[in-house]
Amino acid sequence: MRTFTDQRGTLHVFNATPKRIVSLVPSQTELLFDLGLEDSIVGITKFCVHPFHFKSTKKIIGGTKKVHYEKIKLLHPDIIIANKEENTPEIVAELSAICPVWVTDIITIDDSLQMIADFGALFHKRTEAQKWRDKIHFALHDFQNFMRDKPAHKVAYFIWANPYMVAGGNTFINEMLRLNKFENIYDNHPNYEGRYPEVIIQKIRQEGDPDLILLSSEPFPFTDEHAFELGRYTHHAKTVFVDGEMFSWYGSRLIKAFEYFKKIHQSIA
Incomplete structure (x- = not known):
């Protein structure tokens, strides 16, 4: 049994690493792909345009503000990835009846780096997550110099x-x-x-x-x-x-x- 806390402060308990992921946020869908989780992603929104081929290989479950609950249920997800700004509290509450809903809250670059670390731990992709964090730190320092x-x-x-x-x-x-x-x-x-x-x-x-x-x-x-x-x-x-x-x-x-x-x-x- 493993416990994690999302950026909204909600405690989540998992008996095993989540293997079936529904992502409700385009930028987070892209991140999950870049962490090597393509095969685990089973559902995305119509706005999840990166990577491009996901539009034909993943199930579209609606938009960020209007999701199709029955389509999500049929995917039997282990976890749903949402965001405080993109998805309403009502959506999160209703989806929580299907499976755990992990909510991110991103205002700063540090928040984004924390999200990457959280995903690394949550999905057993710590090495990949650390590589992305290191690359972003380096690129940020370079841009600040610029x-x-x-x-x-x-x-x-x-x-x-x-x-x-x-x-x-x-x-x-x-x-x-x-x-x-x-x-x-x-x-x-x-x-x-x-x-x-x-x-x-x-x-x-x-x-x-x-x-x-x-x-x-x-x-x-x-x-x-x-x-x-x-x-x-x-x-x-x-x-x-x-x-x-x-x-x-x-x-x-x-x-x-x-x-x-x-x-x-x-x-x-």
Whole structure:
């Protein structure tokens, strides 16, 4: 019998290493694959697009906010991997009747490294997990050196239009912005509540007037028309279309993210 505690503080007891995994989070699906657990993954969401071949080899059980409970039951999972932000408490509670639901809570890189270590212990992949942790530590140190002489920029990171929504404080995206010396004008802004507030773009100038407007590739497909509309309400902001996966996916994706961030800084220099 083995006991583990997830990042929500829930204690889990397993008689054996979980062999049948349902993953409800795209970035965590990618991490599980990178830890060598492809054969153990039996169910994923329609948003789990990496690795690409999973769409044809794994059972799709719905999305992150709407899951098909009967499909999950039929997979006879030993464990379901969820996330505090991606999956609602109601989903977690209902799925807990099927099997243990492991909930991650990721705000910082340290949280992500803890998740990797947890998965290593939970799935008997400690060596693989430590390799990924070491690679991320090295890549992070290299990127911090790269950023040492880079100037800071005020930014607004948009995730949605109609209505316009941004990444606020206490989010993994905000942590990635800080790492890039991107000062998020909506980080705990007094005029807005929540981690992803709906904002009034006509007030963007008086509420922070960013140097850069970052338009994420996910979850909303921004276009040049959105960039033009947002640009009308700033003094001088440059609009940059960015890969949302690099700013919001945690786990093994961080290795690719650091290299991607370097390219962004080279393009805006």
